[in-house]
Amino acid sequence: xxxxxxxxxxxxxxxxxxxxxxxxxxxxxxxxxxxxxxxxxxxxxxxxxxxxxxxxxxxxxxxxxxxxxxxxxxxxxxxxxxxxxxxxxxxxxxxxxxxxxxxxxxxxxxxxxxxxxxxxxxxxxxxxxxxxxxxxxxxxxxxxxxxxxxxxxxxxxxxxxxxxxxxxxxxxxxxxxxxxxxxxxxxxxxxxxxxxxxxxxxxxxxxxxxxxxxxxxxxxxxxxxxxxxxxxxxxxxxxxxxxxxxxxxxxxxxxxxxxxxxxxxxxxxxxxxxxxxxxxxxxxxxxxxxxxxxxxxxxxxxxxxxxxxxxxxxxxxxxxxxxxxxxxxxxxxxxxxxxxxxxxxxxxxxxxxxxxxxxxxxxxxxxxxxxxxxxxxxxxxxxxxxxxxxxxxxxxxxxxxxxxxxxxxxxxxxxxxxxxxxxxxxxxxxxxxxxxxxxxxxx
Amino acid sequence: xxxxxxxxxxxxxxxxxxxxxxxxxxxxxxxxxxxxxxxxxxxxxxxxxxxxxxxxxxxxxxxxxxxxxxxxxxxxxxxxxxxxxxxxxxxxxxxxxxxxxxxxxxxxxxxxxxxxxxxxxxxxxxxxxxxxxxxxxxxxxxxxxxxxxxxxxxxxxxxxxxxxxxxxxxxxxxxxxxxxxxxxxxxxxxxxxxxxxxxxxxxxxxxxxxxxxxxxxxxxxxxxxxxxxxxxxxxxxxxxxxxxxxxxxxxxxxxxxxxxxxxxxxxxxxxxxxxxxxxxxxxxx
Numbered sequence: 001x002x003x004x005x006x007x008x009x010x011x012x013x014x015x016x017x018x019x020x021x022x023x024x025x026x027x028x029x030x031x032x033x034x035x036x037x038x039x040x041x042x043x044x045x046x047x048x049x050x051x052x053x054x055x056x057x058x059x060x061x062x063x064x065x066x067x068x069x070x071x072x073x074x075x076x077x078x079x080x081x082x083x084x085x086x087x088x089x090x091x092x093x094x095x096x097x098x099x100x101x102x103x104x105x106x107x108x109x110x111x112x113x114x115x116x117x118x119x120x121x122x123x124x125x126x127x128x129x130x131x132x133x134x135x136x137x138x139x140x141x142x143x144x145x146x147x148x149x150x151x152x153x154x155x156x157x158x159x160x161x162x163x164x165x166x167x168x169x170x171x172x173x174x175x176x177x178x179x180x181x182x183x184x185x186x187x188x189x190x191x192x193x194x195x196x197x198x199x200x201x202x203x204x205x206x207x208x209x210x211x212x213x214x215x216x217x218x219x220x221x222x223x224x225x226x227x228x229x230x231x232x233x234x235x236x237x238x239x240x241x242x243x244x245x246x247x248x249x250x251x252x253x254x255x256x257x258x259x260x261x262x263x264x265x266x267x268x269x270x271x272x273x274x275x276x277x278x279x280x281x282x283x284x285x286x287x288x289x290x291x292x293x294x295x296x297x298x299x300x301x302x303x304x305x306x307x308x309x310x311x312x313x314x315x316x317x318x319x320x321x322x323x324x325x326x327x328x329x330x331x332x333x334x335x336x337x338x339x340x341x342x343x344x345x346x347x348x349x350x351x352x353x354x355x356x357x358x359x360x361x362x363x364x365x366x367x368x369x370x371x372x373x374x375x376x377x378x379x380x381x382x383x384x385x386x387x388x389x390x391x392x393x394x395x396x397x398x399x400x401x402x403x404x405x406x407x408x409x410x411x412x413x414x415x416x417x418x419x420x421x422x423x424x425x426x427x428x429x430x431x432x433x434x435x436x437x438x439x440x441x442x443x
Numbered sequence: 444x445x446x447x448x449x450x451x452x453x454x455x456x457x458x459x460x461x462x463x464x465x466x467x468x469x470x471x472x473x474x475x476x477x478x479x480x481x482x483x484x485x486x487x488x489x490x491x492x493x494x495x496x497x498x499x500x501x502x503x504x505x506x507x508x509x510x511x512x513x514x515x516x517x518x519x520x521x522x523x524x525x526x527x528x529x530x531x532x533x534x535x536x537x538x539x540x541x542x543x544x545x546x547x548x549x550x551x552x553x554x555x556x557x558x559x560x561x562x563x564x565x566x567x568x569x570x571x572x573x574x575x576x577x578x579x580x581x582x583x584x585x586x587x588x589x590x591x592x593x594x595x596x597x598x599x600x601x602x603x604x605x606x607x608x609x610x611x612x613x614x615x616x617x618x619x620x621x622x623x624x625x626x627x628x629x630x631x632x633x634x635x636x637x638x639x640x641x642x643x644x645x646x647x648x649x650x651x652x653x654x655x656x657x658x659x660x661x662x663x664x665x666x667x668x669x670x671x672x673x674x675x676x677x678x679x680x681x682x683x684x685x686x687x688x689x690x691x692x693x694x695x696x697x698x699x700x701x702x703x704x705x706x707x708x709x710x711x712x713x714x715x716x717x718x719x720x721x722x723x724x725x726x727x728x
Contacts, residue, residue: 066660067561067660068561070560070561070658071561207707236699236703238707240661242664243460245457246450246453246696247699249453250696250700253446253700266560266563266656266658269563279579279582282580303566
């Protein structure tokens with residue numbers, strides 16, 4: 001199969017997806033329209049008046065928009081489109097309008113790399129963003145110097161992206177706006193160190209980069225505070241696990257007090273549902289669903305939460321939650337997002353939305369599209385976003401901001417469950433800091 | 444010991460989805476001689492149709508499953524009647540190409556109709572609850588799945604061994620020309636067999652709707668396991684598909700419990716051993 005053929009097939013899939021989603025709901029079709037402006041030839045008329053020298057600033061995004069994890073790609077597009085429309089309505093950035101092209105990374109590193117090359121080289125994207133899977137991020141990161149483009153990672157969360165590729169290898173084109181795995185591993189350890197009765201921990205984790213790093217960091221940090229805890233069992237689940245019953249019953253055989261689990265999106269919903277079926281919540285004290293405060297999971301377990309089936313033992317966090325912080329910026333963002341898409345934004349949406357505003361701030365600061373100028377403008381940048389003030393740490397290009405963890409509860413003010421009993425820790429308390437101590441990470 | 448019993452039972456319930464999937468694959472191969480790559484997609488369609496009837500339209504769960512089987516039967520009919528029928532005489536490579544094409548078509552169609560996002564309907568309330576097995580709670584639904592899987596095994600066996608239709612099918616499978624000569628309408632029979640296999644796959648997908656992920660792509664993900672099962676059990680052999688499914692399902696469950704680090708590799712290891720010792724599969728002739 002030749003390279004060009006492959007791309008044309010993906011284009012077809014993409015078009016099909018867009019058309020299909022469009023057929024489903026009105027809101028989604030808006031993403032589709034905005035996400036595939038490729039049919040219209042990009043404005044090429046040269047204008048010397050523009051400060052940045054272009055009429056259109058091209059943004060190349062990618063995320064997973066098919067399969068069990070597809071809601072994330074949808075949310076990335078929805079957040080990005082909202083920001084782009086807001087900015088374009090006010091005249092763009094320094095007089096240049098924004099244009100988006102969004103591609104499916106399919107959770108496959110090779111596809112993500114091909115997309116990045118296509119977006120930067122063939123389509124002519126000035127800036128890249130997105131990528132859901134950690135594996136894809138670790139593959140895209142190293143080719144950025146060659147592409148001479150910045151990529152703002154707004155979901156992929158392995159600590160190695162910023163610790164090893166940016167801090168260690170000095171790949172300065174990588175930035176990450178989303179909280180990395182420190183969020184669900186170290187924060188979880190800080191929360192549960194204060195539960196003296198939870199001594200036996202088990203894990204049900206993704207059988208890839210993401211799961212390995214969360215489990216390693218969680219154990220490492222919790223052990224520092226609580227030498228008495230034991231890690232009694234672990235089960236690994238690859239992508240496309242449709243049935244977690246065997247994983248759940250395997251870890252339950254070790255009689256854990258607490259379980260920490262990483263499967264996300266649709267797989268996370270099914271994991272929790274199957275755990276309920278297996279009576280897990282009668283036999284444990286706490287279950288920490290790492291990205292369980294993502295909107296798609298909250299929607300998916302809404303009935304079960306309302307019926308009290310988790311017995312207040314289900315905990316979660318995310319890389320942003322829509323009910324925190326209570327600031328004008330966040331309230332405005334949530335209101336506009338709900339108005340536009342008729343859903344709550346999950347963290348991918350906020351991360352993508354803020355990505356576009358970080359690009360705006362950086363472009364306005366350096367007034368240049370040159371990658372080296374943009375890197376300088378973004379290092380050390382402080383910017384107010386819906387998730388709170390973000391600071392791009394110059395050493396590793398990681399955005400520092402805090403997100404709480406909490407119990408998944410029903411709240412009369414919201415149509416879906418939310419995090420309550422919030423445990424707020426400053427980001428400094430749970431982010432790893434340079435120089436990063438090497439972490440033994442194994443399956 | 445209790446742990447092993449419990450884990451085995453969980454594995455057995457997982458096996459039953461695999462059995463329903465592998466059964467149709469192996470029947471179609473055994474009778475029609477076609478290795479249907481898109482068989483997993485029929486499983487996926489079974490799940491999507493059930494989701495639509497039960498999850499979206501609020502149809503009764505049982506009726507939704509029945510309607511879903513009929514819907515997939517129609518899809519299967521068109522697939523066989525207008526496409527596969529024309530390539531029976533060609534090499535396996537062409538069948539593979541055609542049926543692989545169907546995977547892409549079905550996946551894209553699913554994206555167009557249902558969207559890329561995973562579909563998760565509410566759980567039918569009558570399936571809630573657990574029964575105690577060796578002192579641990581075991582889901583009633585999984586017990587129901589095991590029962591259904593076994594019941595289907597018996598029904599399929601009776602159908603092929605004890606009915607006139609089954610005899611015709613077996614006759615055509617062993618000698619197409621002879622069966623035709625004594626008056627069996629081969630094309631119609633083949634359509635029937637293909638539709639029957641499609642409905643078995645659909646049943647597997649339909650039963651998983653409330654508890655398993657339904658998304659475009661599960662067909663391709665499932666078909667690999669089904670192929671492993673039929674390779675272990677013997678291609679075209681129904682008993683082999685049943686035993687193979689139980690081997691794969693329960694051994695994965697034990698692998699997750701006992702060897703979490705290389706559980707994925709275990710199944711391939713077993714397949715490799717079977718291929719080395721008995722290349723035609725455990726029950727292959």
